[in-house]
Amino acid sequence: MAKRKPTIHEVAHLARVGIGTVSRVLNNHPSVRHETRNRVLAAMATLGYSPNPHARRVAGGKSYTVSVVLPVASTEFYSRLLEGIEHILAEERYEIALFPILSPSRLERYLESRSLAYQTDGLLVSSQGLAHLLPDQKFPTERPVVLVDAYSPRYDSAFMDNRLGGQMAAQHLAHFPGAMFAIQVQEELDEVLKNTVGQERIEGFREGLQKAGKSLPKSHVFVSRFSVEGGRLALQHFMRQAKPPYNIFTGADLLALGVLEEVERQGLEVGKQIRLLGFDGHPWTAARGLSTLAQPIEEMGAEAARLLLDRIRGYKGSPRARRFEPTLIVRRSTQPQGVYAD
Amino acid sequence: MAKRKPTIHEVAHLARVGIGTVSRVLNNHPSVRHETRNRVLAAMATLGYSPNPHARRVAGGKSYTVSVVLPVASTEFYSRLLEGIEHILAEERYEIALFPILSPSRLERYLESRSLAYQTDGLLVSSQGLAHLLPDQKFPTERPVVLVDAYSPRYDSAFMDNRLGGQMAAQHLAHFPGAMFAIQVQEELDEVLKNTVGQERIEGFREGLQKAGKSLPKSHVFVSRFSVEGGRLALQHFMRQAKPPYNIFTGADLLALGVLEEVERQGLEVGKQIRLLGFDGHPWTAARGLSTLAQPIEEMGAEAARLLLDRIRGYKGSPRARRFEPTLIVRRSTQPQGVYAD
DNA sequence: TTTTTGTATGGAAGCGTTTTCTTTCGAAAA
DNA sequence: TTTTCGAAAGAAAACGCTTCCATACAAAAA
Numbered sequence: 001m002a003k004r005k006p007t008i009h010e011v012a013h014l015a016r017v018g019i020g021t022v023s024r025v026l027n028n029h030p031s032v033r034h035e036t037r038n039r040v041l042a043a044m045a046t047l048g049y050s051p052n053p054h055a056r057r058v059a060g061g062k063s064y065t066v067s068v069v070l071p072v073a074s075t076e077f078y079s080r081l082l083e084g085i086e087h088i089l090a091e092e093r094y095e096i097a098l099f100p101i102l103s104p105s106r107l108e109r110y111l112e113s114r115s116l117a118y119q120t121d122g123l124l125v126s127s128q129g130l131a132h133l134l135p136d137q138k139f140p141t142e143r144p145v146v147l148v149d150a151y152s153p154r155y156d157s158a159f160m161d162n163r164l165g166g167q168m169a170a171q172h173l174a175h176f177p178g179a180m181f182a183i184q185v186q187e188e189l190d191e192v193l194k195n196t197v198g199q200e201r202i203e204g205f206r207e208g209l210q211k212a213g214k215s216l217p218k219s220h221v222f223v224s225r226f227s228v229e230g231g232r233l234a235l236q237h238f239m240r241q242a243k244p245p246y247n248i249f250t251g252a253d254l255l256a257l258g259v260l261e262e263v264e265r266q267g268l269e270v271g272k273q274i275r276l277l278g279f280d281g282h283p284w285t286a287a288r289g290l291s292t293l294a295q296p297i298e299e300m301g302a303e304a305a306r307l308l309l310d311r312i313r314g315y316k317g318s319p320r321a322r323r324f325e326p327t328l329i330v331r332r333s334t335q336p337q338g339v340y341a342d
Numbered sequence: 343m344a345k346r347k348p349t350i351h352e353v354a355h356l357a358r359v360g361i362g363t364v365s366r367v368l369n370n371h372p373s374v375r376h377e378t379r380n381r382v383l384a385a386m387a388t389l390g391y392s393p394n395p396h397a398r399r400v401a402g403g404k405s406y407t408v409s410v411v412l413p414v415a416s417t418e419f420y421s422r423l424l425e426g427i428e429h430i431l432a433e434e435r436y437e438i439a440l441f442p443i444l445s446p447s448r449l450e451r452y453l454e455s456r457s458l459a460y461q462t463d464g465l466l467v468s469s470q471g472l473a474h475l476l477p478d479q480k481f482p483t484e485r486p487v488v489l490v491d492a493y494s495p496r497y498d499s500a501f502m503d504n505r506l507g508g509q510m511a512a513q514h515l516a517h518f519p520g521a522m523f524a525i526q527v528q529e530e531l532d533e534v535l536k537n538t539v540g541q542e543r544i545e546g547f548r549e550g551l552q553k554a555g556k557s558l559p560k561s562h563v564f565v566s567r568f569s570v571e572g573g574r575l576a577l578q579h580f581m582r583q584a585k586p587p588y589n590i591f592t593g594a595d596l597l598a599l600g601v602l603e604e605v606e607r608q609g610l611e612v613g614k615q616i617r618l619l620g621f622d623g624h625p626w627t628a629a630r631g632l633s634t635l636a637q638p639i640e641e642m643g644a645e646a647a648r649l650l651l652d653r654i655r656g657y658k659g660s661p662r663a664r665r666f667e668p669t670l671i672v673r674r675s676t677q678p679q680g681v682y683a684d
Numbered sequence: 685t686t687t688t689t690g691t692a693t694g695g696a697a698g699c700g701t702t703t704t705c706t707t708t709c710g711a712a713a714a
Numbered sequence: 715t716t717t718t719c720g721a722a723a724g725a726a727a728a729c730g731c732t733t734c735c736a737t738a739c740a741a742a743a744a
Contacts, residue, residue: 007700018724023702031722053461054405055700057396058729072414072442079444098440100414102421119395229571229600258571349730360694365732373692397730400699 006047015043026051053095063120065095066308069110070126071195072100073187073226074252076282077297081126081149084301092309094121101127104192122308124148129194144311148304149197151321156311158304158322162197165293165326166204167211169249169277172291172328174212176275178245181220182206183234183259185251188225198251201279205249224255231258232265239266244273253278253285253292256333260288276333279326289332300324348389357385368393395437405462407437408650411452412468413537414442415529415568416594418624419639423468423491426643434651436463443469446534464650466490471536486653490646491539493663498653500646500664504539507635507668508546509553511591511619514633514670516554518617520587522547523562525576525601527593530567540593543621547591566597573600574607581608586615595620595627595634598675602630618675621668631674642666 008026012019017040024032025040032040043049057063066089070078086096097120101107107130123145130150137154139145147157173180182205185198206216222237224230231250235258238246250256256278260270268274270289278285281294303322350368354361359382366374367382374382385391399405408431412420428438439462443449449472465487472492479496481487489499515522524547527540548558564579566572573592577600580588592598598620602612610616612631620627623636645664 009700012724019701020703020725021723024723027702031720033722036722052400052700054396054399055729056702058394058400058699058731059701059703061702061729063396072417072444075414075444079448082444082448098442100440100442102414102417102424106421106424225570227569227571228567229569229575232575233571351730354694361731362695362733363693366693369732375692378692394730397699398732400701400729401731401733403699403732 005052006049008049008051011040011043011047011049014047015040062312064093065097065120066122066124066305066312067097067099067120068124068126069099069101069130071187071189071193072102073189074254074280076254077280077295078126080282080297081301084298084303085124085148085305087298088302088305088309094309101189101193104189107133107192121312122146124304124308126150127193128196129192132194133192144308146304146308146311148301152319154319156304156307156320156322158300158307158324160197160295160300160324160326162200163204163207165279165295166201166206166249167208168204168293168326168328169201169279170205170208170212170214172330172334173247173249173275173277174209174214176245176247176334178247178275179220179242180205180209180214180216181222181234181238181246181248182216183231183248183250183255184221184223185226185230185255186223201251202249226252226254228254228258228261231255231260232262233258235259235262235266244268245275246273247275247277249277249279251279253280253282253290256285256290256292257288260290260333270333271335274333278333281327281329285329286331291331291334292329293326294329295326296324347394348391350391350393353382353385353389353391356389357382404654406435407439407462408464408466408647408654409439409441409462410466410468411441411443411472413529413531413535414444415531416596416622418596419622419637420468422624422639423643426640426645427466427490427647429640430644430647430651436651443531443535446531449475449534463654464488466646466650468492469535470532470538471534474536475534486650488646488650488653490643494661495663496661498646498649498662498664500642500649500666502539502637502642502666502668504542505546505549507621507637508543508548508591509550510546510635510668510670511543511621512547512550512554512556514672514676515589515591515617515619516551516556518587518589518676520589520617521562521584522551522556522558523564523576523580523588523590524548524558525573525590525592525597526563526565527568527572527597528565543593544591568594568596570596570600570603573597573602574604575600577601577604577608586610587617588615589617589619591619591621593621595622595624595632598627598632598634599630602632602675612675613677616675620675623668623671627671628673633673633676634671635668636671637668638666 008019008022012022017036021032022040025037089096099110122143125145126148128150145155147155149159151157151159182202184202202221209216219241222234224234248259256276259276263270263274270276278290278292281292285292307320350361350364354364359378363374364382367379414420431438441452464485467487468490470492487497489497491501493499493501524544526544544563551558561583564576566576590601598618601618605612605616612618620632620634623634627634649662
């Protein structure tokens with residue numbers, strides 16, 4: 001039943017060409033006549049041929065695989081990031097090996113030089129402070145390394161300007177009446193990794209507010225793990241501190257969702273006693289009428305993949321930094337017309 | 343600088359044997375003299391040799407890789423599960439390709455027959471209802487499939503008896519004074535996957551309580567996502583419902599942690615107004631004095647890996663089911679001597 | 685002692701590709 | 715017309731393993 005997969009030889013035979021030609025078609029080599037290429041393509045289609053990746057690897061001396069090391073905290077973020085990465089890599093017939101940092105101990109194992117993560121052609125690391133854990137802040141590999149959603153002067157980096165995002169949030173919220181509040185996202189793993197994303201967003205927010213003549217007292221910042229329920233606790237906390245109206249900037253859309261849940265439970269009304277601004281720009285925010293700072297996550301992933309492919313192909317220049325900026329999307333939750341009317 | 347990795351030929355030469363012998367040593371073939379094996383092993387050590395996995399794959403016709411498909415909800419659980427799986431697979435020089443179900447859309451992609459997940463020698467699937475999503479409830483692959491932390495009559499399965507765990511929880515808590523409460527864990531992804539783990543634990547708890555002549559009203563069950571903060575909201579909820587003492591069974595240790603946090607904030611005292619029993623038996627529960635139903639997670643993962651290796655080696659028998667039972671660990675949070683004394 | 689059996693080993697063949705080396709052939713240059 | 719050259723394509727040589735086959739040799743059986 002399980003008939004063997006067709007090989008390059010069978011394709012060559014059916015297309016009446018040599019295996020070299022088939023290989024050239026496979027690798028988009030220029031010197032193949034159009035007519036021949038089509039014949040080979042047709043043969044591949046009728047046989048249902050797909051090249052054996054392992055054979056490629058041993059023959060080519062490369063693995064055609066890229067390791068992606070990433071924490072798995074905000075799953076939706078990483079889902080979208082991978083989307084962008086995969087999109088680019090798939091075009092070049094590269095595969096992805098995923099190394100989720102499920103725990104610090106697993107992380108250490110990945111970083112041992114012998115580890116699987118280094119058997120590949122390159123490393124895509126999505127974690128702010130990972131390098132800090134390493135001796136000399138350098139990944140123990142000869143392979144190219146590119147950081148994504150993280151920055152280091154030492155490696156190519158594609159990163160988000162989180163501080164700017166916070167400032168944009170401030171600029172948008174500052175002119176509303178009422179006090180300013182913020183929810184900072186902080187995971188346990190963040191401390192290990194010295195991940196400062198959540199912090200930067202809030203710092204930017206505070207800076208922006210100061211520029212607008214407003215302030216953000218320490219007590220108006222609620223630090224929470226990354227969970228919907230954290231948003232609920234945050235709103236409870238704020239309500240104990242001050243009277244409405246509240247202007248709340250959350251370090252992530254998910255937390256804003258929790259705030260919305262609690263708003264409902266408390267019988268408040270968004271746009272009246274509460275203005276709420278998220279961060280991420282996840283698709284579902286549209287349906288919830290949540291204003292948010294949309295991150296071009298997929299593009300950031302794609303760019304990181306491009307940087308890495310460059311390096312794999314031998315590019316030697318000094319580290320390149322690609323900065324990305326969030327975009328403000330205004331929806332019901334911060335609609336100007338819904339001016340405070342209590 | 344980056345000198346080529348040594349090959350099997352260099353090892354053979356240094357050890358003064360043929361490459362066949364080196365390969366045999368590599369694969370634990372029995373017919374190698376002890377003395378020869380040691381010589382080869384020594385040569386490998388001095389050269390720092392490690393076999394090229396790609397070459398192995400193309401020569402052997404196998405990939406020596408196993409796909410592990412898993413949701414990434416309770417990271418600690420999966421971290422430990424992988425630990426167990428890897429331990430066994432590593433012994434046989436098998437590698438793991440991880441496919442975290444970050445989102446339903448990615449899940450679908452994995453399940454396409456052509457997908458990477460099927461390029462490997464076998465599939466280890468850790469997800470209750472994944473099969474339900476598939477046409478015919480069958481994974482579209484010729485490769486062996488083993489379920490872990492999930493059960494299907496169709497495939498080899500290594501699974502936890504969650505209902506029993508709930509019953510054990512009831513048996514332990516029932517004799518304490520005060521009403522019974524429970525926190526059920528439920529993720530959005532669970533619904534997609536028809537994952538009933540959280541539900542089973544609570545159902546078992548209810549059954550056990552009934553057997554002991556106690557009851558668990560619907561209103562005493564708080565359904566929460568998997569987060570620490572969910573535990574805090576749950577306790578708030580319970581405190582609105584009833585007076586102490588509370589006996590709380592949480593579907594996961596993490597939620598119990600949240601309960602503990604809120605207990606402190608509310609100025610309650612564990613062992614007096616509150617008895618608390620978790621589920622998972624994660625290492626950190628010891629330090630927190632949290633009683634819990636410890637799951638043999640690593641063993642379950644290891645057994646699943648063994649079942650899969652069996653199949654990969656050609657075992658053809660009908661599906662095997664391996665049931666695992668949690669163990670009750672009693673600590674301060676449900677200590678008998680701390681009898682309610684209000 | 686001679687034959688048989690079995691174990692340990694070396695070496696060649698083969699896995700499915702990529703890549704290099706030729707060879708062929710037609711068109712441009714002489 | 716002859717020579718030169720480049721493009722297209724076939725054939726062969728890697729790539730680093732596993733596996734099979736043949737051989738050598740020692741121990742067991744005759």
